[in-house]
Amino acid sequence: EPEVTQTPSHQVTQMGQEVILRCVPISNHLYFYWYRQILGQKVEFLVSFYNNEISEKSEIFDDQFSVERPDGSNFTLKIRSTKLEDSAMYFCASKRDRDNQPQHFGDGTRLSIL
Amino acid sequence: RKEVEQDPGPFNVPEGATVAFNCTYSNSASQSFFWYRQDCRKEPKLLMSVYSSGNEDGRFTAQLNRASQYISLLIRDSKLSDSATYLCVRGNAGNMLTFGGGTRLMVKP
Numbered sequence: 001e002p003e004v005t006q007t008p009s010h011q012v013t014q015m016g017q018e019v020i021l022r023c024v025p026i027s028n029h030l031y032f033y034w035y036r037q038i039l040g041q042k043v044e045f046l047v048s049f050y051n052n053e054i055s056e057k058s059e060i061f062d063d064q065f066s067v068e069r070p071d072g073s074n075f076t077l078k079i080r081s082t083k084l085e086d087s088a089m090y091f092c093a094s095k096r097d098r099d100n101q102p103q104h105f106g107d108g109t110r111l112s113i114l
Numbered sequence: 115r116k117e118v119e120q121d122p123g124p125f126n127v128p129e130g131a132t133v134a135f136n137c138t139y140s141n142s143a144s145q146s147f148f149w150y151r152q153d154c155r156k157e158p159k160l161l162m163s164v165y166s167s168g169n170e171d172g173r174f175t176a177q178l179n180r181a182s183q184y185i186s187l188l189i190r191d192s193k194l195s196d197s198a199t200y201l202c203v204r205g206n207a208g209n210m211l212t213f214g215g216g217t218r219l220m221v222k223p
Contacts, residue, residue: 103211
């Protein structure tokens with residue numbers, strides 16, 4: 001069964017540094033998402049992306065965050081100047097159509113900010 | 115009021131038991147509903163979509179009551195492998211998912 005894949009599985013970064021999290025969505029999917037989960041808390045929506053542009057974003061997704069689909073397969077989340085509170089699991093998800101079908105999640109990147 | 119609210123548990127049940135989880139949501143414009151399960155420090159994995167008419171998938175039954183803004187999940191004949199956190203999730207028209215905090219289930223031998 002096709003999977004969403006994410007790299008790296010664990011990223012350790014100094015506060016203030018830039019970090020790029022990478023995702024390869026399922027190949028025929030058109031809608032892409034980033035979520036995060038701080039340890040012990042609920043999964044939170046960050047941003048959705050379709051047709052090479054952001055379609056929806058949450059309050060968490062401020063100017064420090066950006067997303068990009070640099071080629072036909074990768075979908076990246078960049079955090080420009082990381083803060084301690086950015087430490088979390090970051091999940092990428094994708095779905096094929098706009099209808100009410102479920103999203104499929106990657107196994108996440110654990111981001112630790114020191 | 116929280117957008118998606120769940121009893122955090124834990125629910126401790128013996129193998130073979132039937133267990134039910136409930137979930138309430140506050141946004142009546144919600145378009146779609148799902149149950150995901152999450153194992154410790156892993157990604158959410160889809161368990162089942164939830165339809166207005168109710169739906170069943172093997173030992174799992176989901177119900178949706180739009181008038182009461184209430185969703186349920188019933189697990190019959192619990193297995194040890196059912197031990198996980200069960201996430202109630204709603205989707206909006208833009209397909210953004212809003213997650214509940216999860217209900218933890220522990221199935222004991």
